[in-house]
Amino acid sequence: MMSDSENWVRIVQEFQAPANRVWRMWTDPALFQKWYGPKGFSVPTAEIDLRVGGIRKVCMEMKTPDTTMRMWFTGVYKEISEPSRLVYTESMCDEDGNIISPKDMGMPEGSPDLTEVIIDLLEQDGRTRMTMVHRGVPAGSAGEGGWKQAFEKLDAVLKER
Template sequence: MSRRIRSDQLSPSASTVKLVGQSERPSARFIESPRLSPAQVYGILTSIIEVKYPCGMDLTVTRVLPAKAAEAWRSWTDDAVVRRWWGPTGFTCTLADLDVTVGGTSLVCMSAPDLGFPALYSTWRYTVVEEPTRLEFVHNIADASGTTIDPASIGAARIPRDVRHVITFEPLDGEHTRMAVTEFGYSSHEQLALSQQGLEESLDKLVELYR
């Protein structure tokens, strides 16, 4: 089972941190069996934990946008709109070259020279495009040509690789849309906290576009 920290889904902004594999434990019957050596027990338990109970943490942040779903969809798929909000506080988006198709890859760049990041490129490789309700992509740090690189090579070692993103758009009353952004598979609390801060600040900038 997983442990969740939940907030009111109807609030304009909410975050959920999902911890996977923290509380479930395999049965102790393997340990009690006299026919298994300690090494065998260790091997069995390790296999169960790695396969059935993978360790990982997921993050969900939601915002209610005063816009219809089709307009909210454009906030992630229109180059000009993405450039107006992408990036946390202190960053500006200098490039958004979007190819929002299944199998397509977008290249985006955000810049914060005062924070030591004159140009931070990343790619979004799309696996699901269901306009205007669902968008899925895999995020990676890249160079200016869109080639995936090791984040550590540019001083961003805390940014993980191959982070799956799911964005959903839920119409509420015809004039508002609940947008939920979920990022999957963080391996440390430090990574999770860093991403949550950046995502929260970025989405706050998006909400400001509608005011």
């Protein structure tokens, strides 16, 4: 998709959980809602049609005393290899799933309308090494920070019994 090495985030993280459990965190809507998004955000909507060509639609929400901010994202599953690899596209959208240009949402000039998320899971001795690449999101951006916060939340959920 994108070859510009400056325009992607790559995060590698290990979890003390088997790959099939980490996989379910990405693919089961109820589990996905428990961890996705930066700190302070909840996920009131997670629609996951887990098949190649299937649509995903997610709403991240942050409430403050004065307002509620919602950000919607949609995408299409491109590759599904349970429990080791998941690839999907991602675009900002409205509540109905209509794609919205990032610049219309106040994002930096040049933000792509379509990005791609690649998740690779490798299990060894009951632990899982997750490599996440988000093509179209610059390293060092708020997007990268949001992913890191989300993965802290994911680690905490995986540690629950």
